[in-house]
Amino acid sequence: MPRTTGGAGDGTAATDGALLSIGAVLGQLRDEFPEVTISKIRFLEAEGLVEPQRTPSGYRKFAAADVQRLAYVLRVQRDHYLPLRVIKEHLEGLDRGEQPVLPALAAAEPVQEPREGAEESLAAAHGPRLGREDFLAATGAGEAELDHWESYGLVEAAGDGGFEAEAVTIGRLIADLGRYGLEPRHLRAVKAAADREAALLEQLVAPLRRHRNPQTRRHAEATAEELAELSARLHAAMLRSALRLRLR
Numbered sequence: 001m002p003r004t005t006g007g008a009g010d011g012t013a014a015t016d017g018a019l020l021s022i023g024a025v026l027g028q029l030r031d032e033f034p035e036v037t038i039s040k041i042r043f044l045e046a047e048g049l050v051e052p053q054r055t056p057s058g059y060r061k062f063a064a065a066d067v068q069r070l071a072y073v074l075r076v077q078r079d080h081y082l083p084l085r086v087i088k089e090h091l092e093g094l095d096r097g098e099q100p101v102l103p104a105l106a107a108a109e110p111v112q113e114p115r116e117g118a119e120e121s122l123a124a125a126h127g128p129r130l131g132r133e134d135f136l137a138a139t140g141a142g143e144a145e146l147d148h149w150e151s152y153g154l155v156e157a158a159g160d161g162g163f164e165a166e167a168v169t170i171g172r173l174i175a176d177l178g179r180y181g182l183e184p185r186h187l188r189a190v191k192a193a194a195d196r197e198a199a200l201l202e203q204l205v206a207p208l209r210r211h212r213n214p215q216t217r218r219h220a221e222a223t224a225e226e227l228a229e230l231s232a233r234l235h236a237a238m239l240r241s242a243l244r245l246r247l248r
Contacts, residue, residue, distance in 0.1 A: 019061035129162025139171035152184040
């Protein structure tokens with residue numbers, strides 16, 4: 001991809017053509033992106049945003065172009081808050097010699113202490129809430145069925161009585177599982193596990209959420225989204241593995 005300016009993306013990494021280990025890449029990137037981790041680099045690889053070479057023993061080896069690519073992804077995430085799907089499209093355009101158009105940088109915000117309840121939750125950023133009737137129509141559930149779900153804490157309305165888009169997905173999945181005989185009471189353990197996992201991930205991003213810089217606090221939300229995606233994939237893989245062992 002074309003050279004980018006600033007930090008690890010200025011073309012200075014591995015200029016002698018040597019390949020870098022993931023630890024060396026982390027050291028290069030942290031000059032500009034102090035919060036990046038090896039797990040983040042592996043996540044970006046898993047999402048197809050970078051493709052390092054592999055040694056015969058399976059170790060990752062990154063070329064200078066890979067470091068530039070990672071720096072571009074991290075910079076666009078930090079400065080423009082683009083989702084990885086859009087960033088991947090940008091990278092594909094750059095590979096074709098195109099110059100993608102980036103949204104304007106957000107206006108600088110004054111540094112101030114975060115206020116209680118001042119930031120949107122991750123769910124609130126995903127779209128408008130649905131009223132109860134719209135939620136029932138979207139999930140195909142009846143009023144009594146929704147009451148049942150709520151009584152077990154499987155879906156919850158926000159303070160204004162509306163339902164987030166994610167709640168619709170949950171409702172549809174509960175309904176689908178119900179057709180196989182799984183009742184809301186059976187799903188309490190799933191909800192409890194999700195709550196414990198959310199608390200764990202919250203601890204990981206808590207230092208970023210408490211940061212005085214508004215951009216850093218917004219970065220915490222993007223990091224939480226990526227952690228949730230990784231956690232969901234791990235859960236799905238473990239569940240499939242456990243089922244295969246039991247069905248042998």
